[in-house]
Amino acid sequence: MRKKDEEIDYWKRKFFVLQSQCVFQKEGLDAIDVEKMNVSLMSLSGHKNYGPKGRGIRSGTVPTPLVVGMGAACELAAMEIEYDEKRITAITERFTEHRYAGNMNLSFSYVEGETLLMGLKEVAVSSGNVCTSASLEPSYVLRALGEEDMAHTSIRVGIGRFTTEAEIDRAMELTVKQVQKLREVSPLYEMVKEGIDIKIFQNVVEHQIMQILPGFLFYISPYSS
Numbered sequence: 001m002r003k004k005d006e007e008i009d010y011w012k013r014k015f016f017v018l019q020s021q022c023v024f025q026k027e028g029l030d031a032i033d034v035e036k037m038n039v040s041l042m043s044l045s046g047h048k049n050y051g052p053k054g055r056g057i058r059s060g061t062v063p064t065p066l067v068v069g070m071g072a073a074c075e076l077a078a079m080e081i082e083y084d085e086k087r088i089t090a091i092t093e094r095f096t097e098h099r100y101a102g103n104m105n106l107s108f109s110y111v112e113g114e115t116l117l118m119g120l121k122e123v124a125v126s127s128g129n130v131c132t133s134a135s136l137e138p139s140y141v142l143r144a145l146g147e148e149d150m151a152h153t154s155i156r157v158g159i160g161r162f163t164t165e166a167e168i169d170r171a172m173e174l175t176v177k178q179v180q181k182l183r184e185v186s187p188l189y190e191m192v193k194e195g196i197d198i199k200i201f202q203n204v205v206e207h208q209i210m211q212i213l214p215g216f217l218f219y220i221s222p223y224s225s
Contacts, residue, residue: 009038024048025103028077028161029085046070049077050161084161092159094168104157105142106175107150110189111182116155119178123171125155 012019018040023032027049034042047053051073052066077084089101096104108116113127142151155175159168183189 029102049073088159091163091168102159105154107154108179110186111153111179113154116178120174123174125157127155
């Protein structure tokens with residue numbers, strides 16, 4: 001993969017292609033070197049690094065207090081980065097292993113993400129991705145990976161500098177209970193437990209409906225209840 005990245009970097013430099021990189025989830029957890037990353041433009045967010053939020057500021061105006069605050073947050077992160085990374089990685093692995101520290105996207109078959117969120121009011125999680133938080137659309141990243149169905153069943157969990165082990169344990173407990181509760185009322189999940197192949201079932205139903213209503217598009221979502 002690295003060799004492929006180097007090849008892409010070569011062609012970008014050769015044809016003067018500018019690259020813009022968003023590193024919101026990387027701030028404070030990993031060293032950022034624009035030269036090594038060969039990045040022309042980079043997007044940062046103060047509040048992701050425990051600095052002040054910059055919302056509501058008119059474009060073109062340099063908010064000096066926010067700039068200074070973000071600089072101070074970055075300075076503190078540089079001093080604490082090794083400690084934060086180890087601690088956040090350890091807490092993340094209480095939830096699941098082999099994940100990028102501090103950021104997880106969890107999917108549960110036969111459970112709709114938005115419905116799951118309604119049962120997790122004690123936990124600050126979200127569905128979809130941060131870039132489309134105002135929309136109910138699932139993560140376009142998961143969809144691009146070919147996980148159309150699982151994208152609808154996912155929730156995004158963020159773990160930061162002040163997250164405690166007790167909070168993660170409570171989040172796991174609530175998540176498991178809510179997933180089990182939603183699956184209990186899911187007819188498709190009952191079919192799966194009985195050994196019925198959902199794909200075959202879907203094809204049979206689609207065929208029957210097409211016989212009745214030619215041209216009618218029918219789709220059974222695996223998270224429907």
